Amino acid sequence: MCGIVGYVGQRPARPILLAGLKRLEYRGYDSAGLTTVSDGGLATVKAVGKIKNLEEALEKHLPEIDDGSRTSVQGIAHTRWATHGEPNEANCHPHFSQDGTIALAHNGIIENYRAIIQWLAAKGIVYDGENDSAVLALLVGYFYHGDLGEAVREALSQVDGTYGIVVVSSKHPGVIVAARLGSPLVIGQGDDEYIVASDMSAIIEHTNKLIRLDEGEMAVITPDSCVISTLANEHVDAEVEEVAYTLDMIEKGGYDHFMLKEIHEQPEAITRTLLGRVKPGVRGIHLRCLENGFPEKVGRIDSIKILACGTSWHGGLIAAMLMERILRVPVTCEQASEFRYRSPFLPPNTLCIAISQSGETEDTKAGLKLAQDLGAYTLGVVNVVGSTIARMVDGGIYLHAGPEIGVASTKAFSCQVVALSILNLGLAEFMDQRQPLPDGQPRISDADFDKIVTELLALPANVQRVLDEVSGPDGVIDRIANEYLYLDPEKRVKCRNFLFLGRGYLYATAFEGALKMKEISYIHAEGYSAAEMKHGPIALIDEKMPVVVIAPQDVEQSIAYQKAFSNTKEVHARHGRIIAVVSHGDTEIRRLAEWVIEIPKTVGHLTPVLVMTALQLLAYRMAVLRGLDPDQPRNLAKSVTVE
Secondary structure (H helix, E strand, O other), X not given: OOXXXXXXXXXXXXXXXXXXXXXXXXXXXXXXXXXXXXXXXXXXXXEEOOHHHHHHHHHHHHHHHOOOOOOOOEEEEEEEOOOOOOOOOOOOOOEEOOOOOEEEEEEOOEOOHHHHHHHHHHOOOOOOOOOHHHHHHHHHHHHOOOOHHHHHHHHHOOOOEOEEEEEEEOOOOOOEEEEEXXXXXXXXXXXXXXXXXXXXXXXXXXXXXXXXXXXXXEEEEEOOEEXXXXXXXXXXXXXXXXXXXXXXXXXXXXXXXXXXXXXXXXHHHHHHHHOOOOOOOOOOOXXXXXXXXXXXXXXXXXXEEEEEOHHHHHHHHHHHHHHHHHHOOOEEEEEHHHHOOOOOOOOOXXXXXEEEOOOOOHHHHHHHHHHHHOOOEEXXXXXXXXXXXHHHOOEEEEOOOOOOOOOOOOHHHHHHHHHHHHHHHHHHHHHHHHOOOOOOOOOOOHHHHHHHXXXXXXXXXXXXXXXXXXXXXXXXXXXXXXXXXXXXXOOOEOOOEEEEEEOOHHHHHHHHHHHHHHHHHOOEEEEEEHHHHHHOHHHHOOOOOEXXXXXXXXXXXXXHHHHHHHHHHHHHHOOOEEXXXXXXXXXXXXXXXXXXXXXXXXXXXXXXXXXXXXXXXXXXXXXHHOOOOOOOOOOOOOOOOOO
């Protein structure tokens, strides 16, 4: 999940590489390094920590790498999220061949690197470090006999694992070799120049013309050519596409942090997810994945398996409950990281839905591949157009949420819930045609269909209402965040633990609320079904324990509210400090709560979107008040492309 950028062209490479790294820093920020090629040599600067440290080191060493007369127009750079080896300068990329003429930056994991170390030692190349990427650079150097592309191809044939790599050599000015398997790489095409990067955020400033490397492909790139082939040396015709992203989408736009910007972008993002797919007063869903090709592959759907990780898993849990209720087939949501290592049984006619914001989540890709091998039909719910999962599946839904730069997912979660709600409606109609229920009734009535569509279309305005009412310096979120912190110079935490409780669709929402608190503010938090509190967690409740009770009513008048009210009384009786998320006008739970966050009513399965808008802001404010960077929480990276 590191960030890679490479440049070859006519312009000075160093500022382009550095700017690209800044765009990619959300992918890793343990260390960073940059290598340029000029005058038959390689010049490298590395630094531990964030990109600003590399920038300072570059300024310090600039006379050594660029005296003005030999400005390099070629180079590679890397920002690291540590896997093998601690974050230090020795483990920082780029890494080099034994003779120092070849430099390589790598994202992924070389699983057989220990065996390669032993093999290289027998050839007289000794490595006593702990970094798998450094071993790969040595391997490329061993196989180099005058052709850099062939050296990379031969080295990768010896590798077990995943990689996205860029390689340069002082013996090949004007050439970059790139290859991928499991870790994404895209190539931006400019005027007599190419930029290679882990994702388009490092490219979009320079060009909107994009070439996507597919799994098992490599490219040999010069300023005026990009030749793509498989690792088996079969030619691949490069497809150039124009992407719709703009530079404004990956700028902060006046907000202090990307996370805050992306929280406030949710009304617009949800609107894009809905656009063209649902219409008021129309019984029908427009989804290309259920219209083009997919129906011919599917005779019937007898079970559904949802695969996801992290926040996407929470969105999948909500969808699983909704789908099972409406579609009347067994639906389960699995953590892909566990599913891939089981021996799962998939009944015939299973539909597998993979959810991933990036479309590159390694465990989800592996779980999806396993489901395909077991004969499942597959759909993807992803945000990044052209990502690996989008290309693996039989069909899918793009979220159209726009770039999400903050490590903690916000608008992608909301758009996932919306997209899965639309998919549920579409599948209900699809299955009514292919496999009617025994009583001949539709899986969802016209009245319920209209209600869901009405609430979907109202959701952007309802999210905006939450943002308007709870955020800002005088809003309830800021007041709650201040209540639970000592704002002294040591920034000690007043409450070191939080409990999040919810039932029904809000059970998964409790998980997501706790996750946001943990990953952004570093405060321990756990999400539970409110009913499960009595089976253990209630022992933790005392006058110092904040308990976020997620208990808004919905327009369906679910029984879950009354159950949640009973659970809230149990917390109150034990003097827990209750923060209640309730509907406007609530008169029962608010009597028990120390703090109340109000949201509008909507249908049950969309309520989590409104709840999480508020809880995302709460986690954000807790982090900021503690002096933390919510965009780059420690030990985390945006896209988990390695195990």
